[in-house]
Amino acid sequence: MEETTNEPIKLTQMSRGSGCGCKIAPSVLEEILGKGGEKLNFPGLLVGNEYKDDAAVLELPNGQCLISTTDFFTPIVNNPYDFGRIAAANALSDVYAMGGSPVLALAILGFPVDKLSTDVARQIIAGAKEVCKNANIPLAGGHTIDSLEPIFGLAVNGLVQKENIRKNSTAQEGDLILLTKPIGTGILATAHKRGIISAVDLDAAIQVMVQLNTEGKRLGEISGVHAMTDVTGFGLLGHLIEMCEGSGLSARLENGKVPLIEGIETYTNQFVFPDNTYRNWNSYEKKVDGVKGPEFMTLCDPQTSGGLLIAVHPQSIDEVFYAVKEISLASQITVIGTFIPKEEKTVLVR
Numbered sequence: 001m002e003e004t005t006n007e008p009i010k011l012t013q014m015s016r017g018s019g020c021g022c023k024i025a026p027s028v029l030e031e032i033l034g035k036g037g038e039k040l041n042f043p044g045l046l047v048g049n050e051y052k053d054d055a056a057v058l059e060l061p062n063g064q065c066l067i068s069t070t071d072f073f074t075p076i077v078n079n080p081y082d083f084g085r086i087a088a089a090n091a092l093s094d095v096y097a098m099g100g101s102p103v104l105a106l107a108i109l110g111f112p113v114d115k116l117s118t119d120v121a122r123q124i125i126a127g128a129k130e131v132c133k134n135a136n137i138p139l140a141g142g143h144t145i146d147s148l149e150p151i152f153g154l155a156v157n158g159l160v161q162k163e164n165i166r167k168n169s170t171a172q173e174g175d176l177i178l179l180t181k182p183i184g185t186g187i188l189a190t191a192h193k194r195g196i197i198s199a200v201d202l203d204a205a206i207q208v209m210v211q212l213n214t215e216g217k218r219l220g221e222i223s224g225v226h227a228m229t230d231v232t233g234f235g236l237l238g239h240l241i242e243m244c245e246g247s248g249l250s251a252r253l254e255n256g257k258v259p260l261i262e263g264i265e266t267y268t269n270q271f272v273f274p275d276n277t278y279r280n281w282n283s284y285e286k287k288v289d290g291v292k293g294p295e296f297m298t299l300c301d302p303q304t305s306g307g308l309l310i311a312v313h314p315q316s317i318d319e320v321f322y323a324v325k326e327i328s329l330a331s332q333i334t335v336i337g338t339f340i341p342k343e344e345k346t347v348l349v350r
């Protein structure tokens with residue numbers, strides 16, 4: 001990890017929530033947006049908010065499609081440069097999760113001008129610029145406000161061929177469920193916020209969160225990849241439930257196969273986890289069967305810049321593994337379950 005300052009002010013102490021953990025709870029979001037969301041009848045709008053998908057998609061006159069998304073949150077780490085890198089990777093992820101590739105980003109910055117030096121803001125933006133450079137896109141502008149808590153993120157536009165668009169609502173019965181990054185960034189961020197994380201574990205969390213989900217674009221080109229989303233604030237279970245409900249299916253999830261970031265047991269053994277884990281669990285526990293005791297800490301852990309969650313036809317598994325490994329050496333792609341016909345419970349954890 002590259003320490004760019006010995007910052008005396010701890011960014012994570014300036015806000016209540018952090019990272020994607022400051023997302024509004026699924027149950028509250030439902031009150032605001034309505035259950036299924038409204039199907040907007042707008043010419044060319046291929047993906048609106050009807051299935052709580054990762055981004056909106058608009059068909060352009062040239063046959064390509066525009067993907068548009070925004071994501072921003074309060075600091076998840078104390079180092080401003082890393083905060084910028086993580087927020088940027090997280091915002092870009094929704095474009096990759098639709099099967100596209102980003103083309104342009106704008107910054108969204110809320111900043112307590114009276115409490116923090118402008119150097120901190122400069123470092124946040126420098127971190128975001130580095131990630132945008134890695135994604136081969138410009139950070140071409142943005143908007144800044146004076147706010148009580150630091151907030152940072154991006155509005156991102158991307159492009160995708162129509163046939164490569166992957167929604168979260170099109171999984172098929174018998175599809176295998178794959179996950180590309182290990183779980184645990186919420187737990188590790190909480191340990192960081194409380195000042196009890198080791199340098200090694202913090203570095204592991206940062207590496208996972210700055211890793212781009214670039215392979216999403218390639219996955220969109222594989223016909224056996226039926227559906228895709230990324231795991232963020234609602235945790236693995238929450239995003240899997242969204243996929244199941246959108247697709248009219250249930251899922252069998254093999255908890256023992258879910259990859260975890262090395263070292264998180266140190267913290268789960270001490271019951272160190274974000275408050276939002278409970279909030280997630282309370283929002284969807286009625287839809288889940290078989291979660292035993294402490295498993296909920298990882299299954300409902302709000303992820304920031306989490307991995308891709310993919311529905312893949314069993315015959316396409318080799319092609320998918322090959323494609324992902326070729327693009328992302330860091331990927332820990334793993335089969336973690338199967339989509340099954342709809343049952344009373346949406347997710348059966350084994």
Ligand code: CO
Pocket residue numbers: 053054093094097229230231232
């Ligand atoms: Co998303």
Ligand code: CO
Pocket residue numbers: 054070071094232
């Ligand atoms: Co998002």
